[in-house]
Amino acid sequence: MAGNTLTGVGVGRGIVLGPLAVARPAITLPADEAPAADGDLARVQAAFTAVAADLQARADSAEGTLAEVLGATAQMAEDPALIADVEQRLASGTGPAHAVSEAVEQVCEMFAAVGGYMAERVTDLRSVKDRVIAQVLGAPEPGLGELTEPSVVAAEDLSPADTSALDLTKVLGIVTEQGGPTGHTAIIAGQLGLPCIVRVPGVTELTAGTVVVVDAAAGTVTVEPDAALVQEVADRRAAADRLTQDTEPGATSDGHRVQLLANIGTAADAERAAATAVEGVGLFRTEVLFLEQQTAPTVDQQVETYTAVLRSFAGRKVVVRTIDAGADKPLAFAQQSVEENPALGVRGYRLVRTLPQLLADQLTALGRAQQETGAELWVMAPMIATPSEAADFAAAARDAGLKTVGVMVEVPAVALRCADVLQDVDFVSLGTNDLAQYTMATDRLRGELSDLLDPWQPAVLDLVAATADGGRAQSKPVGVCGESASDPLMALVLTGLGVTSLSMSPSAVPAVRAAVRGHSLARCQEIAAAARAARTASEARAAALELTDPQVKQLLGL
Amino acid sequence: MPQRNVTIASSVGLHARPAGIFTKAAAATGAQVTIGRPGVAAVNAASLLMVMGLGLKHGETAELTVEGDGADAALDQLAELLSTDLDAAGV
Numbered sequence: 001m002a003g004n005t006l007t008g009v010g011v012g013r014g015i016v017l018g019p020l021a022v023a024r025p026a027i028t029l030p031a032d033e034a035p036a037a038d039g040d041l042a043r044v045q046a047a048f049t050a051v052a053a054d055l056q057a058r059a060d061s062a063e064g065t066l067a068e069v070l071g072a073t074a075q076m077a078e079d080p081a082l083i084a085d086v087e088q089r090l091a092s093g094t095g096p097a098h099a100v101s102e103a104v105e106q107v108c109e110m111f112a113a114v115g116g117y118m119a120e121r122v123t124d125l126r127s128v129k130d131r132v133i134a135q136v137l138g139a140p141e142p143g144l145g146e147l148t149e150p151s152v153v154a155a156e157d158l159s160p161a162d163t164s165a166l167d168l169t170k171v172l173g174i175v176t177e178q179g180g181p182t183g184h185t186a187i188i189a190g191q192l193g194l195p196c197i198v199r200v201p202g203v204t205e206l207t208a209g210t211v212v213v214v215d216a217a218a219g220t221v222t223v224e225p226d227a228a229l230v231q232e233v234a235d236r237r238a239a240a241d242r243l244t245q246d247t248e249p250g251a252t253s254d255g256h257r258v259q260l261l262a263n264i265g266t267a268a269d270a271e272r273a274a275a276t277a278v279e280g281v282g283l284f285r286t287e288v289l290f291l292e293q294q295t296a297p298t299v300d301q302q303v304e305t306y307t308a309v310l311r312s313f314a315g316r317k318v319v320v321r322t323i324d325a326g327a328d329k330p331l332a333f334a335q336q337s338v339e340e341n342p343a344l345g346v347r348g349y350r351l352v353r354t355l356p357q358l359l360a361d362q363l364t365a366l367g368r369a370q371q372e373t374g375a376e377l378w379v380m381a382p383m384i385a386t387p388s389e390a391a392d393f394a395a396a397a398r399d400a401g402l403k404t405v406g407v408m409v410e411v412p413a414v415a416l417r418c419a420d421v422l423q424d425v426d427f428v429s430l431g432t433n434d435l436a437q438y439t440m441a442t443d444r445l446r447g448e449l450s451d452l453l454d455p456w457q458p459a460v461l462d463l464v465a466a467t468a469d470g471g472r473a474q475s476k477p478v479g480v481c482g483e484s485a486s487d488p489l490m491a492l493v494l495t496g497l498g499v500t501s502l503s504m505s506p507s508a509v510p511a512v513r514a515a516v517r518g519h520s521l522a523r524c525q526e527i528a529a530a531a532r533a534a535r536t537a538s539e540a541r542a543a544a545l546e547l548t549d550p551q552v553k554q555l556l557g558l
Numbered sequence: 559m560p561q562r563n564v565t566i567a568s569s570v571g572l573h574a575r576p577a578g579i580f581t582k583a584a585a586a587t588g589a590q591v592t593i594g595r596p597g598v599a600a601v602n603a604a605s606l607l608m609v610m611g612l613g614l615k616h617g618e619t620a621e622l623t624v625e626g627d628g629a630d631a632a633l634d635q636l637a638e639l640l641s642t643d644l645d646a647a648g649v
Contacts, residue, residue, distance in 0.1 A: 072578050072606070080585070081605030110611045118573060118610055342569070 008175070008200030010219035011186040013511075013557060014240070016195045017225065017233045018172040021151035022208045023162070024142045027133050033095030040096040044086055047100075047135035051128055052077035058165070063266055064288060066163075073124045073159075077132070082107060097133045104129035123178075127159040147171070152214055154203045158185045168192060173214040175203045175221055193507035197221060217557055239555055243510035247277035250502070250513050252495065256521040259501035260509050261319070263481060267308040273506045280317035280376070282429065282503020283481035284309060286362065287325045295333045296358065302365035303372070310375035317376045319429065319479070319503070321408065322362055324382040326351045343443065348383025348408075349393060363400035370402065380406040380429055384421070385413050391424035408481075410434035415463040418470025418478075425476075430467055430499070432482030436460045455484035456537040461493065465532060468498035479503060488515035488556050489544050495521070496528030511556050518552035560633045561623045563596060564640040572614040576644035581606045583639055589626035591636065596621040603636070 261282030594600030
């Protein structure tokens with residue numbers, strides 16, 4: 001008989017069985033702590049400094065958002081106002097552990113009251129507090145410590161600092177009591193392809209070493225699973241393994257080719273993705289390189305990064321998107337006027353109107369990287385709205401020595417006039433998240449409107465179809481590099497509409513490959529027609545599912 | 559003691575990354591810098607925690623006060639920083 005089952009919100013679709021490693025909870029404050037004595041201030045200061053230094057060291061060896069969050073946490077751990085507050089509490093006689101705890105908790109209260117981004121920093125602050133108190137008390141640090149065997153990690157919540165300290169080779173899955181499906185832990189787990197469930201009350205009360213099954217698709221943690229469930233885990237993992245063993249190029253059952261590509265943001269992403277069975281990169285988001293800089297990266301610095309990415313994918317195609325910043329993703333080094341409607345303002349390719357040198361330098365750097373590596377580099381511009389913008393971009397890119405030039409389709413105007421746009425460029429790639437935002441007039445950042453942003457909205461499918469028709473009319477490739485490419489069911493619709501390549505996070509590729517392989521092109525076309533004939537997003541999805549091969553449904557758990 | 563009112567230019571307000579940049583710059587001046595809403599008790603501008611806790615929003619006015627050596631130059635530099643959009647919303 002199966003044991004107790006805990007439920008939460010699953011992230012991804014994986015399943016895993018393993019012993020539980022429970023992160024040690026926060027240190028409890030000694031009830032009888034002696035009042036502050038000489039030397040306590042120095043010890044507390046040293047503890048803050050040590051924790052800050054460790055965080056900064058981890059920030060330096062991390063990348064992207066994680067590095068930024070760790071750096072900010074390091075700065076907080078040495079905050080002069082915080083340390084002054086602790087000093088005051090010590091001076092009034094409070095013992096050192098209590099002084100640290102009270103000072104940090106006061107800031108946490110303030111942050112929680114402000115809400116939003118700052119409420120999210122409370123986890124980071126408490127992790128600093130626990131580590132400092134552990135040092136002051138000479139106690140072992142809270143958290144996981146070293147993992148001795150591959151384990152399912154259970155924690156109250158994992159801060160970026162906690163996750164960066166994990167030996168990921170020994171992590172089978174992650175279960176947290178708090179956090180959300182779009183929080184830090186969930187994002188890290190998604191990147192690494194680990195089964196993850198958040199918001200599972202009671203999981204840290206389980207005894208370390210307890211064997212559990214984590215089923216992200218169902219959102220369940222089963223304690224001491226019975227033989228039937230253990231068998232199911234083995235079957236599903238074997239099925240998932242079989243999926244990854246298919247490394248043949250993406251194609252329908254009757255051999256119609258659909259390229260399966262990876263989305264990446266950094267050279268490190270490229271290295272990881274290159275090791276998987278993808279046919280190249282369908283979206284290299286170069287803005288990551290710019291957003292983290294206080295000054296514009298030089299041409300030489302850019303060449304270095306682009307060259308590294310191209311070398312990882314030698315012999316395969318790499319589609320580079322020129323900088324997609326501005327407005328909602330502003331650049332630290334370029335002063336911009338404030339916009340009331342950032343999503344409709346100067347962003348993406350439109351930056352060429354205010355900062356022409358930025359694009360010129362980037363194209364120069366890409367031209368040089370291509371020359372140095374001889375790679376198959378495709379370049380495309382985001383936020384194109386007219387055929388003349390596309391033509392201007394193509395001319396600039398070709399001047400820089402780039403041969404294959406395209407544009408993103410995010411603006412409905414371009415989707416509708418795709419054939420015109422394709423007269424001047426070699427390919428287009430659909431950014432379905434932004435296309436949905438602009439089609440449905442719905443801000444992507446407004447979570448409460450997410451139903452309107454559903455990629456299954458028939459109006460959005462119509463615009464994808466218009467884009468694909470334009471591509472067919474000009475006999476040029478039409479890719480999809482938005483979120484919807486990673487949904488196996490949507491991949492069938494896109495294939496049926498005439499999309500020629502699908503780009504997604506590498507961990508999503510095996511399921512998409514299997515879905516496409518399981519259907520003929522004619523069946524994909526039927527599925528696409530059924531989805532487009534629906535009146536609502538949920539009816540469109542249901543209609544597509546109805547025509548999906550039963551074996552594929554079972555294989556993928558659709 | 560030099561003092562100036564500055565409008566916050568960063569589109570997400572003075573928190574996250576912009577607050578980090580500003581507090582580091584304030585600490586680097588070596589002067590005593592405080593920031594707050596005009597007429598309300600100000601906080602140490604070198605403290606990321608306090609500055610973020612203010613929750614100054616885009617378009618709000620902040621009162622910047624600098625005391626100590628090179629106060630005028632420091633005030634110019636920090637006021638300039640606040641009038642710049644410092645956001646770089648990660649990814």
